[in-house]
Amino acid sequence: MKTALVLGGTRFFGKNLVKTLLSKGVKVTLATRGKTPDDFGDRVERIFLDRVEKDSVIETTRGRKWDVIFDQICYSSHGAAVAVEAFRHSTSHYVLTSTLSVYGSLEKTCYEEDFDPYKYPISYTRRENISYQEGKRQAEAVFFQKAPFSVTAVRFPIVMGKDDYTDRLRFHVEKIMHEEEIGVPAIEAEMNFISQEEAGEFLVWCAEQKLKGPINACSNGTISLKNLFSYIEQAANKTAKTTSRLTDENSSPYGVDHSWTMSNEKASFWGYSFTNLQEWLPSLIKAFVESEKKVPLS
Structure with missing residues (x-):
C-alpha cells in the first residue's frame, strides 16, 4: 500500500488511522468538507467534498486512484451507493468502519x-431516515453486494480514547467525581472496548492484509460496568452512586441491559495481536480523572 484516501480522518480514531498510515510511509489524501481542522500540515494532501452527494464526490475524485480507500463516515445505503459509483475505478480495496451494533441485541x-x-x-x-444500527447494516449490504472492488468491514465495539467527541467515558468520570447519580439497567453486564490507537492501527492492518468480508475488532477481555466504575472510584477517590431508575440526565451511555460482547477470534487467527483491555484502560481513566480535576468548579 503506497497511497490511501481517507474519508473522515480529522476526528477521534480517524486521526490515529492517518497517523499510522503516515508512519508507514503511505501517501495520504484526506477527504474533508473543510469544517474540522487537523494538525497534519503538509504531510497529507487535502481534497474537499460532500461525502453523501454523488456529484461532489465524483467531480472531486475524477481520474484519481488510490491503493486503498478508508471510509470512516458511511452511515447508510445511500452513502454506500455514492461510494460504489464514485470509486468504481478509483481503488481495488475498500475498508469500511462498521460496528458491533449490526448484530442487534x-x-x-x-x-x-x-x-x-x-x-x-x-x-x-x-x-437521517434510519437508525445508526440499520444504517450500518445497509451500508455493509450495499458494499458487499454491489461494489466492484474488494471490501473489508471492520466491526468495532465502543471505541475509547482522549479524543472521543461523544464524551461517553467522560460522562461517567464527571458523574462519579461530582458524586452524581448514574442510571444503569444492568451493572454486572459485560462489554468489550477498543482504544482509539488500536482502532486506527487495526484498520491499516486490514488494508495491508487485503482482508475480504466483515471482521470483528476489540481488545482482549471484557469488563462489567461495576468494575469500570471501580477503576474510576480508585482513580478519583470517590464512590459511584448508581441507580436502576433511568432519566435523561443520569442514563449511562454504556447502559446496556445485558452483556454485549464480540469475538475477535477471526482477526487473531489471521495474525493480528490485540492488546489486553487492562493494559490501557486504567491509565486512560486516570487521564480523564486528572483532566477533570483541572476543570474549575462553576
Whole structure:
C-alpha cells in the first residue's frame, strides 16, 4: 500500500488511522468538507467534498486512484451507493468502519456470521431516515453486494480514547467525581472496548492484509460496568452512586441491559495481536480523572 484516501480522518480514531498510515510511509489524501481542522500540515494532501452527494464526490475524485480507500463516515445505503459509483475505478480495496451494533441485541457473544451483509435486503435511504444500527447494516449490504472492488468491514465495539467527541467515558468520570447519580439497567453486564490507537492501527492492518468480508475488532477481555466504575472510584477517590431508575440526565451511555460482547477470534487467527483491555484502560481513566480535576468548579 503506497497511497490511501481517507474519508473522515480529522476526528477521534480517524486521526490515529492517518497517523499510522503516515508512519508507514503511505501517501495520504484526506477527504474533508473543510469544517474540522487537523494538525497534519503538509504531510497529507487535502481534497474537499460532500461525502453523501454523488456529484461532489465524483467531480472531486475524477481520474484519481488510490491503493486503498478508508471510509470512516458511511452511515447508510445511500452513502454506500455514492461510494460504489464514485470509486468504481478509483481503488481495488475498500475498508469500511462498521460496528458491533449490526448484530442487534444478541444475548450471546457476537461472531461475524451472526450478521450476513451478503444476503441482507437493501433499502436505499439516507442517514437521517434510519437508525445508526440499520444504517450500518445497509451500508455493509450495499458494499458487499454491489461494489466492484474488494471490501473489508471492520466491526468495532465502543471505541475509547482522549479524543472521543461523544464524551461517553467522560460522562461517567464527571458523574462519579461530582458524586452524581448514574442510571444503569444492568451493572454486572459485560462489554468489550477498543482504544482509539488500536482502532486506527487495526484498520491499516486490514488494508495491508487485503482482508475480504466483515471482521470483528476489540481488545482482549471484557469488563462489567461495576468494575469500570471501580477503576474510576480508585482513580478519583470517590464512590459511584448508581441507580436502576433511568432519566435523561443520569442514563449511562454504556447502559446496556445485558452483556454485549464480540469475538475477535477471526482477526487473531489471521495474525493480528490485540492488546489486553487492562493494559490501557486504567491509565486512560486516570487521564480523564486528572483532566477533570483541572476543570474549575462553576
